Amino acid sequence: MLQLRNIQKRYGGVTALRDANLTVNGGEVHLLLGENGAGKSTLMKIVAGLVERDSGQMLWNGNEVFLKSPAEAQAIGIAMVHQESLLAPHLSVAENIFLGREDPNPFGFVARRKMAERAAQLIEQHHFPLQADWRVDRLSPAGKQLVEICRAIQHGSSLLIFDEPTSSLSGAETEEVFRIVRTLRERGMGVIYITHRLEELRAVGNRVTILRDGATVHEGELAELTTNQIISKMVGREVTAIYHRNALPAGEPLLEVRNLSVKGKLYDVSLTIRAGEIVGLAGLIGAGRTEFCRAVFGADPFDSGTIAVAGKTIQLNSPREAVATGIALITEDRQLTGLALRLPITVNTTLANVAAVSRAGVLNLGKENEVTAEYIRKLRIRAASGQQLAGRLSGGNQQKVVIAKWVFRGARVFLFDEPTRGIDVGAKVEVFELMDELARSGAAVLMVSSEMPELLQVADRILVMRQGRITGELPGRTTQEEIMHLAAVDTKI
Amino acid sequence: MKQLHRLLPFLSLIILFVALAIASPHFLTSTNLSSVVRQTAVINIMALGMTIIIISGGIDLSVGAILGMGGLLGTMAMERGYSIPMGIAIGIGAGLLCGLVNGTLITRLKIAPFIVTLGTLGIFRGLTLIISKGLPVHKVPEGFSFLGEGTVLKVPFVLWLLVACALAMHFTLEHTRLGRYAFAIGSNSAAAIYAGIPVAFHTTAVYAIGGMLTGLAGMIEASRLMTGQPTAGQGYELQAIAAVVIGGGSLHGGEGSVVGTLIGAFIMGLLSNGSDLLGVSNYVQQVVIGVVIILAVTVDELRKRRAV
Numbered sequence: 001m002l003q004l005r006n007i008q009k010r011y012g013g014v015t016a017l018r019d020a021n022l023t024v025n026g027g028e029v030h031l032l033l034g035e036n037g038a039g040k041s042t043l044m045k046i047v048a049g050l051v052e053r054d055s056g057q058m059l060w061n062g063n064e065v066f067l068k069s070p071a072e073a074q075a076i077g078i079a080m081v082h083q084e085s086l087l088a089p090h091l092s093v094a095e096n097i098f099l100g101r102e103d104p105n106p107f108g109f110v111a112r113r114k115m116a117e118r119a120a121q122l123i124e125q126h127h128f129p130l131q132a133d134w135r136v137d138r139l140s141p142a143g144k145q146l147v148e149i150c151r152a153i154q155h156g157s158s159l160l161i162f163d164e165p166t167s168s169l170s171g172a173e174t175e176e177v178f179r180i181v182r183t184l185r186e187r188g189m190g191v192i193y194i195t196h197r198l199e200e201l202r203a204v205g206n207r208v209t210i211l212r213d214g215a216t217v218h219e220g221e222l223a224e225l226t227t228n229q230i231i232s233k234m235v236g237r238e239v240t241a242i243y244h245r246n247a248l249p250a251g252e253p254l255l256e257v258r259n260l261s262v263k264g265k266l267y268d269v270s271l272t273i274r275a276g277e278i279v280g281l282a283g284l285i286g287a288g289r290t291e292f293c294r295a296v297f298g299a300d301p302f303d304s305g306t307i308a309v310a311g312k313t314i315q316l317n318s319p320r321e322a323v324a325t326g327i328a329l330i331t332e333d334r335q336l337t338g339l340a341l342r343l344p345i346t347v348n349t350t351l352a353n354v355a356a357v358s359r360a361g362v363l364n365l366g367k368e369n370e371v372t373a374e375y376i377r378k379l380r381i382r383a384a385s386g387q388q389l390a391g392r393l394s395g396g397n398q399q400k401v402v403i404a405k406w407v408f409r410g411a412r413v414f415l416f417d418e419p420t421r422g423i424d425v426g427a428k429v430e431v432f433e434l435m436d437e438l439a440r441s442g443a444a445v446l447m448v449s450s451e452m453p454e455l456l457q458v459a460d461r462i463l464v465m466r467q468g469r470i471t472g473e474l475p476g477r478t479t480q481e482e483i484m485h486l487a488a489v490d491t492k493i
Numbered sequence: 494m495k496q497l498h499r500l501l502p503f504l505s506l507i508i509l510f511v512a513l514a515i516a517s518p519h520f521l522t523s524t525n526l527s528s529v530v531r532q533t534a535v536i537n538i539m540a541l542g543m544t545i546i547i548i549s550g551g552i553d554l555s556v557g558a559i560l561g562m563g564g565l566l567g568t569m570a571m572e573r574g575y576s577i578p579m580g581i582a583i584g585i586g587a588g589l590l591c592g593l594v595n596g597t598l599i600t601r602l603k604i605a606p607f608i609v610t611l612g613t614l615g616i617f618r619g620l621t622l623i624i625s626k627g628l629p630v631h632k633v634p635e636g637f638s639f640l641g642e643g644t645v646l647k648v649p650f651v652l653w654l655l656v657a658c659a660l661a662m663h664f665t666l667e668h669t670r671l672g673r674y675a676f677a678i679g680s681n682s683a684a685a686i687y688a689g690i691p692v693a694f695h696t697t698a699v700y701a702i703g704g705m706l707t708g709l710a711g712m713i714e715a716s717r718l719m720t721g722q723p724t725a726g727q728g729y730e731l732q733a734i735a736a737v738v739i740g741g742g743s744l745h746g747g748e749g750s751v752v753g754t755l756i757g758a759f760i761m762g763l764l765s766n767g768s769d770l771l772g773v774s775n776y777v778q779q780v781v782i783g784v785v786i787i788l789a790v791t792v793d794e795l796r797k798r799r800a801v
Contacts, residue, residue, distance in 0.1 A: 299687070323689030337687050340680035342747045351677055352688035354670050361670045405688065 001026050001190050002047065002078075002159055007056035009042055016042040018214040020056070022192075024159065029181055029191045029204050031222065034211035035234055035394075035424035040194050043211065044161050047192070048080040049073030071100075079157035081148045081165060089137035094119035096136050097150045122150050126180060142173040142285070149180060159190040164422075166200065173285075178203050198227055198425070199453070212236055235426045243432045247460040247476065251275035253311070254444035255327075255413045257296060260305035265291045266468045269305070273413070273444035278435060280459030280476070281448045282483045288468040289448045290332065293415045297329040298322040309413060323352060328411035330402050332418035332448075338402045341391030345383055346372040348390045348401050352409040375404040379434060396427020403434055414438055417448045432458050452480045501792055502740060502756045509763050517770040525766070527649045531641065531717065533762030534651035535560075537755060538710040539729060540736035541662045542592075542703030544754045547737050548666065549699045550679035550746025551606040553595060556707045556733055558617035560726030563588040563711030565621050568630040568637075568721025577637050581712045588708020589701055591617055596697030614730070621723045630721030641716030651713055658706060663751040665702075675699055679746025735782070736761060739789040760785065 007020040017039045024030045034040050045051040046058070049067035058065055060076055067073045070080070087096050094116045119132040128146045130139075136147060145165060152160050162181065166174040181204050184191055193204060201208075201222065208225065210218040210233045218225075218233050225233075255273045260266055266288050273279045281289050295302040298316035306313050309325045316322055319329070331337040339348050349372045350357050357368040372386035379400045383393060390401055399419065406414065416435065420428045435458060439445050449455050455462055462474045464486035472486040513520045520526075539556050546553050567584025571577060591613070598609045643650040666672035674695040677685045685692050715721050738744065739760060740753025761782055768778040 297687075319687050320689045320691065329687060331687065337681075337683040340677050340684050340747065343676055343680050347673065347677065351684070351690070354673055354690075358670050363668050363670060363673060365668065409689075 001061055003057070003059040004043070004047070005057040005059070007043065007046060007058070008054045009039075009046065009051065010054055015214055017046075017053075019216065020211060020214065021216040021219065022209050023219065024190045024192055026158070026190050027185055027188045028206040029185050029193055031201055031205040031208045032192055032194045032211065033201075033208055033230060033234055035426065038211040038234070039214040040211055041163065044080065044163060044192065044194065047073070047159075048078060048161060050080075074155050074157065077156070077158040078161070079152040079155050079159070080161040081145075081152045081163065087136050087144055087147060089135075091136060092116075092132065093123075093130055093134050093136060093139075093147055093150075094132040096147050097122065097132075097154055099151070118154075119150070122154055126150075126183075128176075140286070145173075145177070149177070153184070157189070159192070160184060161192045161194075163194045165193075166195070166197065174200070197451075198230065201227070201230070210234055231425050234424070243429050243457045245278065245432070245436050245458050245460075247278075248276050248440065250277045250460070251442065254309065255296075255446070256306075256308040256311075258306045258308075260292065260295060260302055260307070262291060262295055262300065262302045262468075264468075266295065266302070269465075269468070269470055271446075271463060271470065273446055275412075275442045275444055276439050277461075278439050278445040278447055278459050280455040280462035281446060281465060282450075282452060282455055282462055283465035283487050285450065287465040287487065289465055290417055291468075292465070293329055293417050293446070293448060296322070297327055297415060299329070323409065323411075326410065326412040328352075328406035328409065328414050330399070330406065330414065330416045330419060332421055334398055334402050335391075339390045339398055342389060344387045344389055345376070345381070345393070345401055346386040349375055349386075349404050349408060352405050356408070371408065372404075375408065379404055380430060394424070394427070395422040396424060396430065399423055399427070399431055400434065403431075403438075407438070412443050414443055414445045415448070416446065418450065419447060420449070420451060420454060428454070452483055455483070456480070501796075502753060502760070502789065505789075506756050506760050506763070509760060509767070513763060513767045513770070517767070519770055520767070525770070527644075527652075529762055529766045530649050530652050530655075532766065533758050534641075534649075534655050535710045535714050535717075536729060536732050536736060536761070537655050537758040538658055538713070539707050539733040540754045540758050541658055541751065542706035543733040543737050544662065544740075544742060544749050544751060545666060545672070545675050545699050546606075546703045547734070547742045547744060548679050548746060548749045549675040549696060550682060551599070551696070551699065552610065552734065552744065553592075553700065553703055554607065554610040554730050555591065555595060555614040555617055556703065557726040557729040558614045558621065559588050559591040559704055559707040560711040560714060560729055561723055562591060562617050562621045563708035564715035564725050565625050565630065565711075565721045565723050567708075567712045568633050568715050569625075571634055571637060572630050572632045572721075577634055580633075580637070581640065581709075584712040584715070585705055585708040588711060589705040592701040592704020592707070593697065595704065596700030599700065600693035600696050618727075625721070625723040627723060629723065631719075633715070633719055633721070637716050638719055639716070641713045654709075654713075658709070659751050659755060662706075666751065671695060671698060676747055679748075681747075732758075732761060735786050739786060741793050757789070760789075 002024040004020060004022040007017050009017040020039060020043050032040050042051060046053050049070045049072050052068065065076065088099060097119050098115050116132045123130045123132060130143060130146055136144060165177050181191055181193065205222045208220060208222050209216055212234060251274055253272045254275050258270050260269045269292055283289050294300040296307055298319045298321055307316065308314065309327065314321060314325050335341060346368050350368050357364050357371060369386055376383055376386060381397050381400045383397060390398060419431055423431065435445055447455065447459055460476045462476065462478060462483060463470050464472050464483055466487055474482055539560065543553060543556065563584040566587040567580045570583045571580035595610055595613055599606050639650060641651060645653055674690055677690060678692055678696060682692060714725050736757035737749055737754050739757030740750065742749030742753065764782055764785065765778055
């Protein structure tokens with residue numbers, strides 16, 4: 001139904017797509033794979049009418065089309081399931097579903113009740129845990145994602161594009177998305193599905209197209225490829241996705257948290273991380289892992305409990321005190337809270353330690369450039385120069401800049417919250433290596449992750465949280481089943 | 494191509510300058526040019542303060558009222574027998590204090606700068622009118638006129654002042670920790686907080702600096718009129734904001750430069766001077782300036798969109 005041939009797209013001096021090809025048939029789930037920066041998003045924006053191509057052909061049911069807006073794409077039956085950020089937070093679920101297609105009566109009034117009824121039908125039909133009159137800003141990320149899906153399918157589209165639909169969802173919610181995708185496929189619709197989670201592929205996909213550096217390098221049946229083949233085609237070289245850390249003898253306790261409680265979120269959470277250790281923190285979405293990190297970092301107040309760094313109990317009122325005692329939080333949403341995207345790498349690298357490159361409030365820009373160049377080299381950050389804007393880096397390189405910022409600050413306790421989110425396979429291993437180097441240099445590292453295989457590869461031991469409590473501790477060489485048992489038992493899904 | 498876009502505001506300024514030189518024989522006279530400089534100096538100096546505020550992601554709608562307050566208190570001090578430098582210092586100090594009030598309210602109450610300064614706009618102006626009982630201060634010493642009308646080495650004194658302020662602001666923005674933090678807070682305040690930066694302190698400092706420069710601008714305005722007008726500066730805030738924005742400053746924060754702001758202010762100054770020389774009515778002038786603001790921002794947005 002959709003055919004793309006030799007698509008090219010340039011942004012200023014940057015080539016996003018050189019030679020992209022993609023064929024999607026009705027009744028199939030087509031996986032679009034590639035590292036960050038390979039051009040997947042640009043290609044999908046072209047299909048959805050958000051971006052115009054420079055050259056190449058786009059055929060829709062055999063006819064060449066030029067789409068100039070998402071409305072035109074929707075009119076011919078192509079819709080995109082966007083990330084949650086494209087919803088209007090103050091409007092209801094129903095209003096969001098029908099946004100832009102309110103279908104007003106001849107006087108221009110919106111038929112609210114009819115809209116609510118239709119939304120309720122749609123929700124019921126798919127068994128979504130939603131209510132038509134709920135306000136969108138009160139929904140969890142997963143709920144918002146479901147609203148996006150409703151929005152896309154109610155248009156009566158014949159081709160749906162899912163852009164990483166499960167990146168913010170828990171296991172059960174992910175299953176639900178898969179079920180929906182399969183239903184759509186059975187109805188004869190075409191689905192293009194972008195994901196970074198290689199484990200997901202086989203649960204949903206039929207055929208794959210792999211992009212690398214703006215060009216299609218492989219098109220074919222999913223069943224014919226092993227996961228390792230997929231990875232090497234994406235990266236363009238042989239990569240072992242499996243990383244193994246050799247633990248070293250742990251030193252003195254660096255971070256000691258005792259009975260940390262936040263009403264409704266955390267209950268008596270205690271943990272100790274020693275110098276040289278990488279401790280994993282597993283659990284389902286909403287188990288309280290991010291809340292724990294934020295409380296230890298001083299970003300959220302806690303009701304009771306103590307936090308000690310290197311044996312000294314600290315008072316926390318804000319991240320400032322945490323940073324001063326050597327605690328670093330590498331947040332899960334680095335674009336929102338980790339980096340100043342419109343400022344260069346230099347500024348971001350020294351942001352938490354400007355004092356070290358200034359004297360009496362006056363900056364030493366030469367020294368700042370030297371420091372940045374050193375980190376670019378040491379952390380293998382792929383950037384043209386320190387003057388490149390942080391926002392122009394790929395996800396993996398952005399994460400390295402965040403790490404550089406904290407290393408330059410001299411942090412000793414590193415809290416990594418979902419360190420590999422939105423990072424491609426090659427860069428993930430590099431991030432693990434950096435975490436290992438940090439531990440080897442005597443830092444205490446906490447790794448919060450929903451990617452259990454990654455925890456098993458990196459962590460020396462794994463703590464599991466459920467509903468605000470630590471439910472158990474497992475050795476690093478445990479199994480996913482053991483973790484899931486502690487993380488999910490007793491929860492009714 | 495990219496460089497050309499960046500130079501566009503500067504090129505527009507030069508084209509405007511040349512066009513006016515051709516169109517009007519009176520334009521290139523030293524009297525006229527120094528009058529342009531004197532006219533724009535007030536807005537220019539205010540706009541320098543507005544630059545760092547806008548870079549930090551804020552806005553100050555109360556600068557017009559601060560200008561009135563500074564000018565009035567400074568001239569009142571002189572009227573009561575304080576020396577001229579003392580009077581000027583009091584005017585600047587009043588501006589600084591007003592800026593501190595703005596910054597403190599914004600950081601303590603955690604209310605959007607737009608709202609806080611909309612409120613203080615009324616408060617400062619009202620206080621100025623209450624203190625002066627609505628009457629201008631006329632009794633100022635003769636020598637005070639030097640600030641706004643004097644000449645040093647054949648160049649208007651205010652131009653020297655402007656150059657000094659611009660250099661100081663440029664240095665602050667590009668070479669000091671305060672300037673760096675202003676950019677960081679404006680670009681991503683959450684990331685700034687998470688990096689352990691004392692955000693409230695530096696935000697307050699930014700508004701205080703803006704207020705201080707506005708106080709100075711108020712004294713220049715008073716010196717040019719040789720009067721402390723309690724109503725001085727009405728509507729100036731929009732001109733100061735326009736100058737920053739024409740010069741590439743972004744109201745989203747994190748972007749802006751001293752050179753850009755100066756160009757922005759001079760473009761507006763030349764437009765108004767040129768209209769006067771060519772006999773274009775005041776009414777038409779306003780339309781032209783409005784169009785220029787929208788045009789400048791559009792071009793700048795296109796450049797940024799292309800760059801991403």
